[in-house]
């Protein structure tokens with residue numbers, strides 16, 4: 001599947017600078033939204049990184065065991081004696097070739113035992129070749145996956161993700177692409193395909209894509225709450241973009257149930273002077289530390305941690321704090 005073959009999108013993109021000079025678009029505003037596009041590949045053509053890595057490690061162990069069984073001098077040189085050895089398809093081809101050659105150089109078997117030993121050696125050579133082919137397949141999969149966790153065998157560019165259309169309602173993943181489109185005055189000004197199924201993670205590279213196309217960022221960016229994150233706000237702020245982007249909890253916060261939930265951190269009273277929260281039982285929750293986290297894209301977040309002094313015996317505990325021991 002190649003969305004860039006979509007002639008309409010390409011037409012608008014090629015014409016975007018012209019539209020800009022004619023006054024149809026200013027390129028000062030970018031309205032962003034995305035959709036998942038299903039690949040034509042079959043949904044059973046999946047390759048999962050975890051299983052490939054697990055099976056590859058198992059195969060390495062099998063190779064070591066097999067080579068330790070082969071009492072040939074050539075094989076023993078490269079056998080599992082050295083724990084650090086990581087076999088490659090080339091090494092295995094070399095071992096198989098040398099074993100085959102040593103078989104050819106051997107004199108004609110004189111008795112049953114010798115014939116049996118030769119048959120066994122031939123079987124081992126075949127096994128090494130099969131393992132080499134499998135290892136080569138796993139290596140190709142890992143290379144195709146790149147930084148992704150999944151891909152399709154028949155459409156290597158597609159990544160497995162949940163689609164909006166879920167007829168069976170079981171959250172099944174299908175091969176597809178996350179297509180992001182930027183528009184202004186109903187003209188498409190930018191588009192890009194992503195492997196990441198979450199819109200939040202696509203925003204920074206998509207804004208960069210706009211910059212690469214036009215040599216500047218839009219002055220204003222408008223997107224739905226799926227794009228709201230500290231990382232994205234910080235990026236837009238540092239590049240002088242005005243963000244019209246709701247944060248993830250915006251809609252939840254409007255609901256009465258949310259507003260009336262006295263146990264939510266957002267609804268606790270906070271004293272800026274004393275830097276403490278007040279819990280529903282009136283206890284002060286003092287700041288006890290700072291938690292540092294790093295997102296997948298390397299953005300560092302800093303979270304302040306507050307703790308109540310004594311939650312034992314609190315009648316509201318079962319609603320306020322899930323853990324059996326310790327203080328909230």
Ligand code: SF4
Nearest residue numbers: 279308311314317320
């Ligand atoms: S469990 Fe602790 S934090 Fe929660 S209401 Fe009771 S005393 Fe306050």
